[in-house]
Amino acid sequence: MGFKNYILVCGGTGCESSRSDQIYHSLIDEAQAQGVADQVQVIKTGCFGFCEQGPIVKILPEDSFYVQVKPEDARELIAEHVIKGREVTRLLYNKAPRKAYEEVEDIKFYQKQLRIVLRNCGSIDPENIDEYIAADGYKALEKVLFEMTPDDVINELKTAGLRGRGGAGFPTWMKWNFTKQAEGDEKYVVCNADEGDPGAYMDRSTLEGDPHSVLEAMTICGHTIGAHHGYIYIRAEYPLAIHRLEVAMKQAREYGLLGKDILGSGFDYDIEIRLGAGAFVCGEETALLQSIEGHRGMPQPRPPFPAVKGLWGKPTVINNVETWANVAQIINKGGAWFASIGTADSHGTKVFALTGKICNSGLVEVPMGTTLREIVYDIGGGIAHGKRFKAVQTGGPSGGVITEENLDTPIDFGGLQKIGSMMGSGGMIVMDEDDCIVDVAKFYLNFTVDESCGKCAPCRIGGKSLCNILEKITQGKGEPGDIDQIQQIAHAMRVGSLCALGQTAPNPVLSSLRYFPKEYEAHIQDKKCPSGKCKKLISYEINPSKCIGCTACSRKCPVGAISGEVKKPHKINGNVCIKCGVCKETCKFGAIEIH
Amino acid sequence: MAKLSLSDLREIRVREERNLKKRDIHGRSVHVVVAMGTSGINAGAKLTLNALADEVEKKGLENVIITQTGSAAPNPEPVVEVYTPNEGLVVYGSVDKDTAVRIVDEHLAGGKVLEDKRIELKEGE
Numbered sequence: 001m002g003f004k005n006y007i008l009v010c011g012g013t014g015c016e017s018s019r020s021d022q023i024y025h026s027l028i029d030e031a032q033a034q035g036v037a038d039q040v041q042v043i044k045t046g047c048f049g050f051c052e053q054g055p056i057v058k059i060l061p062e063d064s065f066y067v068q069v070k071p072e073d074a075r076e077l078i079a080e081h082v083i084k085g086r087e088v089t090r091l092l093y094n095k096a097p098r099k100a101y102e103e104v105e106d107i108k109f110y111q112k113q114l115r116i117v118l119r120n121c122g123s124i125d126p127e128n129i130d131e132y133i134a135a136d137g138y139k140a141l142e143k144v145l146f147e148m149t150p151d152d153v154i155n156e157l158k159t160a161g162l163r164g165r166g167g168a169g170f171p172t173w174m175k176w177n178f179t180k181q182a183e184g185d186e187k188y189v190v191c192n193a194d195e196g197d198p199g200a201y202m203d204r205s206t207l208e209g210d211p212h213s214v215l216e217a218m219t220i221c222g223h224t225i226g227a228h229h230g231y232i233y234i235r236a237e238y239p240l241a242i243h244r245l246e247v248a249m250k251q252a253r254e255y256g257l258l259g260k261d262i263l264g265s266g267f268d269y270d271i272e273i274r275l276g277a278g279a280f281v282c283g284e285e286t287a288l289l290q291s292i293e294g295h296r297g298m299p300q301p302r303p304p305f306p307a308v309k310g311l312w313g314k315p316t317v318i319n320n321v322e323t324w325a326n327v328a329q330i331i332n333k334g335g336a337w338f339a340s341i342g343t344a345d346s347h348g349t350k351v352f353a354l355t356g357k358i359c360n361s362g363l364v365e366v367p368m369g370t371t372l373r374e375i376v377y378d379i380g381g382g383i384a385h386g387k388r389f390k391a392v393q394t395g396g397p398s399g400g401v402i403t404e405e406n407l408d409t410p411i412d413f414g415g416l417q418k419i420g421s422m423m424g425s426g427g428m429i430v431m432d433e434d435d436c437i438v439d440v441a442k443f444y445l446n447f448t449v450d451e452s453c454g455k456c457a458p459c460r461i462g463g464k465s466l467c468n469i470l471e472k473i474t475q476g477k478g479e480p481g482d483i484d485q486i487q488q489i490a491h492a493m494r495v496g497s498l499c500a501l502g503q504t505a506p507n508p509v510l511s512s513l514r515y516f517p518k519e520y521e522a523h524i525q526d527k528k529c530p531s532g533k534c535k536k537l538i539s540y541e542i543n544p545s546k547c548i549g550c551t552a553c554s555r556k557c558p559v560g561a562i563s564g565e566v567k568k569p570h571k572i573n574g575n576v577c578i579k580c581g582v583c584k585e586t587c588k589f590g591a592i593e594i595h
Numbered sequence: 596m597a598k599l600s601l602s603d604l605r606e607i608r609v610r611e612e613r614n615l616k617k618r619d620i621h622g623r624s625v626h627v628v629v630a631m632g633t634s635g636i637n638a639g640a641k642l643t644l645n646a647l648a649d650e651v652e653k654k655g656l657e658n659v660i661i662t663q664t665g666s667a668a669p670n671p672e673p674v675v676e677v678y679t680p681n682e683g684l685v686v687y688g689s690v691d692k693d694t695a696v697r698i699v700d701e702h703l704a705g706g707k708v709l710e711d712k713r714i715e716l717k718e719g720e
Contacts, residue, residue, distance in 0.1 A: 004648055004661065006618045061620045061660040085631045085663025123618070134611030138604060146601065256598030263601050 003041040005082050006060040010122065012047030012208055013201070013240050019071055020044075020055035026074035027057075034078050046121035046209015049363035050109050053093060058122075065107060066091040109360050112378050114341070114367050116349045117202075117325040121209030126244050129251035132212040138257055140331035141216050145265040148331075150180060150224040157327070159335025161347040166192055166283070166320030167395065167424045168500070169346070169413040172327075175317050178307035180225040182315035187227040189218050190311060190318040192288060193234035193241070196280040197396030198447060200427035202351040203321035205363050207234070207241040210325065211248035215258065215271060217327035221317055222269045230271040231311070233288050235278045245273060280397075280451035284499045285318045287453065298453045299499035320425065322351055342368030346412035350423065356392075356430035359384050366411075373407040376430060387432035391515070395424030397444040397451075398504030400511025401437070420511040422504075436533035437516040438523055442470040444508040448501060459502025462493040466509060474534040478524030483513065532594035535579045539595050544569035546591035553583035553592065616657060623658045625703060627651075630674040631663040639691060640673035646695035647675070654704055669716060677702055688714035 009015075009024045024044050031037045048056045053067035057077070064087050066077070073091060080086045089095060093107055115121070124131040132138070144153055157173035164170045179187060191214055195203040207214060218230040234242055249271060252258040260268045274292045281287045282297040289311050291297035310316025326348060330338045339347045346368040352375065355361045359381030366375060372392055376382065383389050391401040400421035402409070409415050413423050431440060449463040466489050469482050490506030497503045513520060522528045529537040542553075542562075547569040554562035554570055561577040564570030572583070572592075584592040599607070629635070629644045644663065651659050675690045677698060685708050687698060694712055701707045 003617070004644070008618075060618050061623075062662050063620055080665075083631075084665040085629070086665035124615070130607060130611045131615060133604065133608050134615040136608075139608070142601065142604065255604075257604075259598075261598075263599060263604060 003039060005040045007040055007042045007077075007082075008045050008058040008060070008122065009042065010046075010048045010054060010056040011044035011126070012051070012054075012121075012205055013238075014047065014051040015055035016240065018055045020069075022071040023055055023057060023069055023074060026071045027078065030074045030078040031082070034075075034083060036078065036082055040078070040082050043125045044127070045123060046126050047118070047205040047363055048122040049113075049118065049205075049365075050360065051362040052360045053362075056122075057091075062087065064088075065093045067093045108381070109362070109364075109379055112370065112374055113365050114349050115365050116329055116338075116341075117206060117213075117322050117351050118209065118363065118365050119329070120213065121205060124210070126209050126211055127247045129212060129248065129255060129257075132210070136332055137212055137328075138216055140328035141219055141257070142263065143331055144220045144223055145263060145267060150226075153220065153224045153331065154180065156330060156335040160326075160330045160338035161335075162323065162326055162330060162338065163346060163413060164320060165322035165326070165350065165425065167398065167422065169423060172319060172323055175307055175319070176221060176225055178305070179227075179310075179315045179317045182308050184315055185226070186312075186314045187225055188311040188314055188316040189221045189225070189227045189230040190289070190292070190306075190316055191218055191230065191232040191234075191324055192283060192285065192318055192320045193232055193238070194276050194283040194288060195235070195238075195321070195425060196278075196283045196451075197425055197427040198444075199355040199429050200353045200396060200425055202353050202363060202426045204238050204241050206321050206325050206351070207238070208244050211241075211244045212252065213328055214321055214324045215245075215248055215252055217324040218271060219258065219262070219269050220327055220331065221319075223267050225315075225317055227317070228268050228270070230269070231274050231292055232271060233274045233276055233282070233292055236275040237278050242273065242275070249273075279453070280447070281453045281499070281501050284501060287499070288318070289316065296453075298455045299501070301498060322426070343410055343412045343415075345414040346423075350411065350426060352394075352426045352428045354380050354428050354430070356428075357384050357387060357432040357435070358382070358430040368412045369410040371408050371410055372402060375411075375428070376407065380430065383430065383432050385432075387434065390431045390433050390435055391437070391512075393421075393429045393431065393440070393444075393508070394427070395422035395504075395507070396427040397448045398422060398500065398507055399424045399427075400507050401431075401440075401515055403515045420507075420514055422507070434531055434533065436474075436529050436531040437512045437519045438470060438474055438529075439533050441509045441512045442467065442474060445470060445505065448505040452501060452505075456496070456498040456502060458493045458496035459498070459505065462489050462497075463502070463505050465489050466493075466506060470509065473520070473523045474529070475536045476523070476527045476534075478527075480524070482524060483520065486510075486513065538579060539574050540572050540577055540579060540581070540583060541593055541595055542570050542572055543591045543593055546589050548589060548591075550588075552588070553586050556582050556586045558582065620660055623660045624680050625656070625659045626676075626678040627659060627661045627698075627703070628676040628678075629661070629663050630672065630676075632665050635672045635674065638672035642692050643673045643675060643690050643695045646692040647699060650696045650699035651703070654699060656699070656703055659703060669714065671714075674714075679703070679706075681706060682708055686714055686716055687712045 027042045031040050057066040057069045162172040276282050282291045284299050286300040287297040306316040351365045391403050406419045452459045454460045549567040561573045631640050671689045673690045675687045677685045
């Protein structure tokens with residue numbers, strides 16, 4: 001007899017950190033204990049994307065979407081849902097059971113999404129190769145090995161118009177074609193899984209949820225360009241992704257989908273994992289190749305490009321995880337199908353890690369051309385805690401801010417560049433009115449300064465100098481010439497840096513200057529921080545007309561800066577106050593104000 | 596595990612696709628709901644449910660969703676509700692194992708309502 005219920009438990013890093021692994025085991029144990037083990041199959045899947053509401057458990061065939069589940073809920077889910085057929089309302093996302101026979105409508109978070117890269121995330125067990133095969137897995141490899149010529153594959157990618165998802169957007173077919181045409185019998189295929197933008201986790205989730213999609217694509221590439229070895233360069237701080245990759249590679253080898261004479265085609269190919277130590281600069285392709293070779297990860301001048309002289313001096317294709325995850329679908333469904341999705345400039349979809357001050361943070365995949373407004377408001381559910389939208393940072397520390405006026409810009413490679421940001425790898429950090437734009441720019445700059453390899457002077461010295469100026473401004477010591485100096489240094493970094501890390505490091509500062517010049521002026525001229533974030537520029541004061549003298553704040557103040565008699569307005573001693581903001585959080589009457 | 600040939604791989608795909616499809620509920624238009632309240636289970640609804648599930652699997656009907664409900668059902672139990680786009684909602688009473696098999700064969704696969712087992716709902720049920 002078949003299973004009557006299927007329970008899908010999210011096994012992504014986000015949900016696992018909220019004990020989804022325990023939920024998985026508890027469900028199996030409970031099903032056993034309550035005598036229905038033969039009726040339910042519990043499956044651990046990849047990321048559902050709706051990380052805000054994790055851990056997520058989905059029960060089929062009812063399509064019940066349970067959120068924020070705890071291991072203790074397993075007993076009730078089995079007893080009520082599986083055995084009695086009653087949905088556990090309190091755990092449902094919309095808190096209301098679905099009426100029978102009603103069409104299942106996707107919840108709003110998913111309505112505008114289109115999942116190509118994440119097609120299998122949240123639906124198959126990533127540690128079971130059979131499930132990947134069932135979901136049309138390795139079908140594209142079949143086609144490539146037995147039905148297509150290498151040129152056919154490149155043409156299909158050309159028709160598809162797939163562009164690199166790592167950030168730069170270089171046409172994938174061209175990379176493959178250059179490498180294919182390059183002379184030499186030894187060539188390599190590399191997967192760049194060194195995801196490093198703050199807040200970005202698209203690649204991690206793809207590898208955790210559907211590792212075979214990357215293995216299959218790399219094998220296809222190997223056959224196309226004439227390579228027999230592939231490397232996945234992944235940071236060691238992604239242990240779950242590494243584990244899933246290792247399991248996937250082992251299973252693929254057992255099936256002979258990696259190794260000698262794949263499927264009897266005579267083609268030999270295998271893949272190795274190389275762990276990175278988490279240096280941001282190693283996401284830059286030439287630095288990454290250095291690191292694989294065992295050298296210090298430092299960028300090299302280009303040309304020669306890796307397609308000509310890459311790993312160990314041999315022609316090498318290097319693509320990002322998300323790029324790889326598109327390849328098998330393009331071969332299966334055709335380049336024309338892929339090209340029909342998105343905009344004229346950019347085809348297909350893009351995965352974003354939506355984080356920051358947003359209601360529904362999570363992993364979203366949308367067709368190119370979707371507007372930021374749709375992502376922030378329709379999918380993201382708007383700004384958290386009823387605050388006002390301020391800006392979105394895309395492209396991480398190499399990108400820029402996008403403001404209200406540009407929210408309706410369709411997202412594609414060209415569109416984002418036009419408004420002074422960039423696609424980047426897909427980090428999308430939402431800011432609200434409480435975020436100080438100078439502070440944010442300083443944060444990103446500090447990040448790139450930390451991560452600079454130090455090889456070239458413009459990046460090493462320029463970054464540090466920019467940082468110092470911003471620090472000065474947020475300390476209230478800004479001077480009139482500062483903005484000019486920022487522009488000059490930024491220009492020098494852009495022109496003179498060896499790699500994209502240095503060239504793009506000034507972007508967050510420049511774009512925030514472009515859109516929020518008044519906020520910089522307020523810091524420099526008026527010595528004020530409009531969002532009340534820069535501690536040196538603000539003071540906490542108690543509004544005597546609102547204070548009822550409840551003493552709550554004075555009891556919470558960690559440094560005893562607040563004094564006053566009971567039932568009489570209190571006062572903050574500015575000399576003692578450390579501006580931690582605890583009093584403001586504590587006050588129920590809104591009496592504490594920032595000046 | 597032996598290394599796969601092309602036909603081995605295709606065989607696995609066909610076999611596993613069947614399993615994976617069971618989890619894909621999109622576009623399934625036929626709903627079968629078994630009333631599994633305490634009285635329903637007492638009347639044998641569990642056996643009915645199993646028989647329905649087995650027969651649907653045996654017949655390879657891919658557009659059917661079988662679910663349960665815990666709410667009170669009209670008599671005589673076990674009660675099974677069937678919703679198809681063509682016949683709409685039909686409620687059956689006293690559905691034992693054999694009737695369950697008939698429902699799948701005649702109604703779900705054949706499009707013919709089992710008039711002898713049909714019960715009419717009173718107002719509010």
